Amino acid sequence: MRRVGVFTYLSIIIILCFVCAPIFGESFGDDVPFAAGFINARNAQPLNLVYYPCTDIQSTMAVQTSYTSLYELSELTENRIGFAVKSRSFIVAAGFSSFGQSDYCLQSCGDMAISVKLYKLRAGIGASYQRISFSETYPPVSLISTNAGVSYATEQFTLYAVSRNINQPSYTMHSPKLHPEIEGGLAYHSGNGLISQVQAMCMRHRKPSAAIGQMYPIEKILDINWLLVLSPVRFGGGFRITKGNVIFGYRYSHHPVLGGIHTVSFSIFR
Amino acid sequence: MGRCLGYIIFVTGGIAALLSMYPATSCAQSVSGVIISEFLPDNCNGLESEWIELYNNSSSSVNIQGWYVGDELSFKSISDSALYIDAGVYLILAQDAEAFLAFYSFFTGTVIEPDGWAILNNSGDIVRLADEYGDITDSVAYNACFGDNRSWERSTSETGDSFWGPSYDESGSTPGEDNSFFPKFDSGIDITVSPDPFSPDGDGFEDFTTIIYAPPIGGSFQLLIYDIAGYQVRTLLESAQSLPGEIQWDGRDDSGRRLDIGIYILFARCADERVIETKKTIVIAR
Numbered sequence: 001m002r003r004v005g006v007f008t009y010l011s012i013i014i015i016l017c018f019v020c021a022p023i024f025g026e027s028f029g030d031d032v033p034f035a036a037g038f039i040n041a042r043n044a045q046p047l048n049l050v051y052y053p054c055t056d057i058q059s060t061m062a063v064q065t066s067y068t069s070l071y072e073l074s075e076l077t078e079n080r081i082g083f084a085v086k087s088r089s090f091i092v093a094a095g096f097s098s099f100g101q102s103d104y105c106l107q108s109c110g111d112m113a114i115s116v117k118l119y120k121l122r123a124g125i126g127a128s129y130q131r132i133s134f135s136e137t138y139p140p141v142s143l144i145s146t147n148a149g150v151s152y153a154t155e156q157f158t159l160y161a162v163s164r165n166i167n168q169p170s171y172t173m174h175s176p177k178l179h180p181e182i183e184g185g186l187a188y189h190s191g192n193g194l195i196s197q198v199q200a201m202c203m204r205h206r207k208p209s210a211a212i213g214q215m216y217p218i219e220k221i222l223d224i225n226w227l228l229v230l231s232p233v234r235f236g237g238g239f240r241i242t243k244g245n246v247i248f249g250y251r252y253s254h255h256p257v258l259g260g261i262h263t264v265s266f267s268i269f270r
Numbered sequence: 271m272g273r274c275l276g277y278i279i280f281v282t283g284g285i286a287a288l289l290s291m292y293p294a295t296s297c298a299q300s301v302s303g304v305i306i307s308e309f310l311p312d313n314c315n316g317l318e319s320e321w322i323e324l325y326n327n328s329s330s331s332v333n334i335q336g337w338y339v340g341d342e343l344s345f346k347s348i349s350d351s352a353l354y355i356d357a358g359v360y361l362i363l364a365q366d367a368e369a370f371l372a373f374y375s376f377f378t379g380t381v382i383e384p385d386g387w388a389i390l391n392n393s394g395d396i397v398r399l400a401d402e403y404g405d406i407t408d409s410v411a412y413n414a415c416f417g418d419n420r421s422w423e424r425s426t427s428e429t430g431d432s433f434w435g436p437s438y439d440e441s442g443s444t445p446g447e448d449n450s451f452f453p454k455f456d457s458g459i460d461i462t463v464s465p466d467p468f469s470p471d472g473d474g475f476e477d478f479t480t481i482i483y484a485p486p487i488g489g490s491f492q493l494l495i496y497d498i499a500g501y502q503v504r505t506l507l508e509s510a511q512s513l514p515g516e517i518q519w520d521g522r523d524d525s526g527r528r529l530d531i532g533i534y535i536l537f538a539r540c541a542d543e544r545v546i547e548t549k550k551t552i553v554i555a556r
C-alpha cells in the first residue's frame with residue numbers, strides 16, 4: 001500500500017513537470033552535466049547534488065572541486081566547486097561553477113539544494129542563479145531556475161526522477177529561460193557491489209535520450225564506471241580512487257564527432 | 271563467482287559500447303605506369319569535346335596499342351596501331367580531336383581521337399583504363415562536375431597516395447601540362463567567423479554571422495553547428511564541393527527555431543580519400 005503511494009507521488013511529479021514545460025518560451029543554454037557520467041544516487045558527491053537534489057551521500061560533510069575540458073577547445077572549460085552537509089535525514093548542498101572565458105563568453109552559476117529523507121523516499125529541491133557575460137559589445141544576462149527531484153531506494157533498487165529548470169521567475173523583463181527537462185533512472189544493486197542503471201531524459205526541443213551504465217568496485221579503494229548515452233551518442237567511462245577521506249576521480253566522455261570531454265575531480269569528506 | 275560474473279558483464283558491456291563509436295576510413299592506392307591524370311566530363315562554353323588525359327609515370331615508354339578507355343558501362347579501343355607514351359609524357363584522348371584543338375589553341379601535345387567514345391555522365395560516372403587483355407589498369411569514380419570546363423585533376427602526395435579534385439588553374443584545366451590541383455590535406459581548414467558573438471534577435475544589429483571557410487580543394491565538405499551538450503542543431507553545408515566560400519548563419523536550428531543564448535560549436539569536415547576536421551566556437555549573445 002505504501003509502495004502504491006510512493007509511485008503515485010512520483011507519477012504526480014512527472015505529470016506536473018510535463019504540464020509545466022509548454023509554458024516556457026525562449027530559453028538559453030543547457031543546464032545539464034556536459035559529460036556522460038554515471039550517477040550513483042545512493043552515494044553521490046556534492047557536485048552531483050545540485051543537478052540531482054534527490055540523491056544521497058554517505059558522509060556527513062563533503063567538499064568537491066572539478067575541472068572539465070570539452071572537445072579540446074580552449075574556450076570550453078568549466079571549473080566547479082561544491083560542498084554538502086548531511087544531518088540526520090537532511091542534506092544541504094551548494095556549489096559554484098564557471099564555464100567559458102571572461103573575454104568571450106562566461107557562464108557563472110551558483111546553486112543550492114536541500115533534500116529530506118522520509119522512510120525510503122528522498123525528496124529534494126534546488127535553485128540556481130546563472131549569469132552569462134560576453135565581450136564588451138553585449139550586456140550580460142541572468143536568470144534563476146529551480147530543480148526538484150525524488151528518489152526511492154529499496155535494498156536492491158533505486159528509482160529516481162528529476163525535473164530541472166521548472167518554475168523560473170523572470171525578475172527582469174528580458175530574462176531568458178532554460179529548457180525544462182525531466183530525467184528518470186532505475187538502478188539495480190547486485191550483492192557484489194555492481195550497480196547497473198538505465199536512465200531516460202527528455203528536454204524541450206531535443207530528442208528524448210536514454211542511457212545505460214554500470215559502476216563496479218574493483219578494490220576497496222577503486223571503483224570504475226561507464227555510461228552509454230544514446231542521443232546524442234556518447235560513451236563515458238571513469239574511475240574513482242578513495243584513500244582515507246579523499247577521493248580522486250577522472251571521467252572521459254567521447255562524442256563521436258566533437259571529440260572527448262575530460263573531467264578530473266577531487267573530494268574531501270568526513 | 272558472482273563478483274567474477276559481474277566483472278565480466280561490466281567489461282563486456284563497456285567494450286561493446288566503445289567499439290560502436292568509431293567509423294572506418296579509407297585511403298587511395300598509388301598506380302604505376304600509364305595512368306588517368308585528368309579528365310573533363312562536362313564540356314561547355316564552346317568546347318565540343320570531352321577529353322581524358324593519360325600520363326606515363328613510369329621510367330620507360332609504354333605502348334598502349336590495343337588498350338581501352340571507357341566509362342562505367344562500356345569500353346572503346348584507343349588505338350589499333352602502335353602508340354607509345356614516353357616516360358613522363360602526357361597523351362590526350364578526345365571525343366573530338368578537332369574540337370579539342372580549336373578550344374585549346376595553345377595545346378602542343380598529342381591528341382588521339384579513338385574510334386568510339388563512351389560518354390561520361392555529368393552527374394557521376396567511372397573513368398576506366400584497361401590494357402590489351404582487358405585488365406583494368408586504372409580507374410576513377412566521380413560524383414559531380416564543376417562547370418565552366420573545370421576538369422578533375424589527379425595529384426599524388428609524397429607518400430604515393432593519389433587524390434582527385436577540381437583543377438585549381440585559372441583556365442579551369444591543364445591538358446598536357448602538370449596538374450594544378452594539390453591536396454593540402456595537412457594544412458587544415460581555415461575558418462573565420464564574424465561577428466562573434468552575434469545577436470540574432472531581429473533588431474537589425476549583428477543578426478547574422480558570416481562564416482568564411484577555406485578547406486582543401488577536392489572531396490566533399492560539411493559544415494555543422496552543435497550545442498555544447500553535443501546535439502547537432504544546424505546543418506549549414508552537407509556533401510558540398512570542397513571549395514573556398516562563405517555562408518551566413520541566422521542563429522536558427524534546422525527547424526527554423528531561434529537558438530538559445532550560449533556557446534555553440536562550428537564543426538567542419540573535408541572528406542576525400544582522407545578526412546580532416548576542425549572545430550570553432552560561436553556565441554549567440556541575445
